[in-house]
Amino acid sequence: MDEEKLIAQAKKxxxxxxNGLVLHYQQIxxxxxxxxxxxxxxxxxAAQEAFIRAYKSLNKFQGGNFKAWLLRITTNxxxxxxxxxxxxxxxxxxxxxxxxxxxxxxxxxPAIGPEQRQQQLxxxxxxxxxxxxxxxxxxxxxxxCDVEGYDYNAxxxxxxxxxxxxxxxxxxxxxxxxxxxxxxxxLLPANYRLQGE
Numbered sequence: 001m002d003e004e005k006l007i008a009q010a011k012k013x014x015x016x017x018x019n020g021l022v023l024h025y026q027q028i029x030x031x032x033x034x035x036x037x038x039x040x041x042x043x044x045x046a047a048q049e050a051f052i053r054a055y056k057s058l059n060k061f062q063g064g065n066f067k068a069w070l071l072r073i074t075t076n077x078x079x080x081x082x083x084x085x086x087x088x089x090x091x092x093x094x095x096x097x098x099x100x101x102x103x104x105x106x107x108x109x110p111a112i113g114p115e116q117r118q119q120q121l122x123x124x125x126x127x128x129x130x131x132x133x134x135x136x137x138x139x140x141x142x143x144x145c146d147v148e149g150y151d152y153n154a155x156x157x158x159x160x161x162x163x164x165x166x167x168x169x170x171x172x173x174x175x176x177x178x179x180x181x182x183x184x185x186x187l188l189p190a191n192y193r194l195q196g197e
Contacts, residue, residue, distance in 0.1 A: 003066055011058050018058070022051050025067065028148070029074050035143035036078040038132045046081060050074040065157070072158045075140050082136050123184070130180035134173055141166055142173035 001024055009017035029050055034043035050073050061069055112120070131139055137159075144155045145166075156166045 007058070007061065007066060010055070011061075018055055021066070025070055026051075028067070029070060032071055032074050032143060032148060033078055035131060035147055036075065036136070036140055037081070038128070042081070046074065046078050050077050053077060065154070068154055068157050071144070072160065075144075075159055078140070079136060126181060126184035127177075130177050130184075133180060134176055138169045138173035138176065141169040142177065145170050146174070 001020065003021070003024075006017045006020045010021065026047065030043055030047045033046035033050070034040065037043045037046055050070065054070055054073050057073070131142065134142060140159060141155055144150045144158060145152070150158070152163055152166045152170070155170075156163045159166065161169075
């Protein structure tokens with residue numbers, strides 16, 4: 001994919017070129033939105049909104065790291081939605097009746113048995129629960145760092161905060177995740193359990 005060429009064409013109004021960018025980045029944007037928002041429907045909405053905002057703001061993109069720019073739009077949109085929800089909380093029957101959605105699809109392995117599969121699913125649910133209990137800013141940095149694998153500098157650029165703030169948020173998030181996951185101690189592999197307990 002010639003990203004620069006697609007961006008240049010999209011800036012000139014070529015929708016097909018922009019669709020090429022969307023297809024290339026849609027999974028990454030969805031994954032980040034899902035980890036921040038905590039449910040598939042909200043993540044889909046946030047990802048779609050991010051791509052719409054990015055298209056409308058494409059002429060403001062001055063070059064550089066397009067992926068970081070797109071993920072900044074995504075995380076900002078997720079922050080906005082989370083703040084809106086706190087101001088006007090809503091409950092939905094869909095969330096209550098819907099079967100719990102699996103994530104971490106990469107854990108699927110046809111060689112494992114049903115008991116191990118269930119244990120993996122329970123561990124994934126525990127991780128997701130602990131992630132959702134983090135403050136929004138810490139959850140975003142933890143997702144970008146430990147789930148998506150971005151370095152501190154890229155996260156600082158995406159979230160528009162200083163490098164020191166990113167390091168602090170990641171450290172606090174990891175500490176809170178560690179403490180939270182100790183509540184699910186029996187699900188953790190032995191090498192992840194705190195010793196002396």
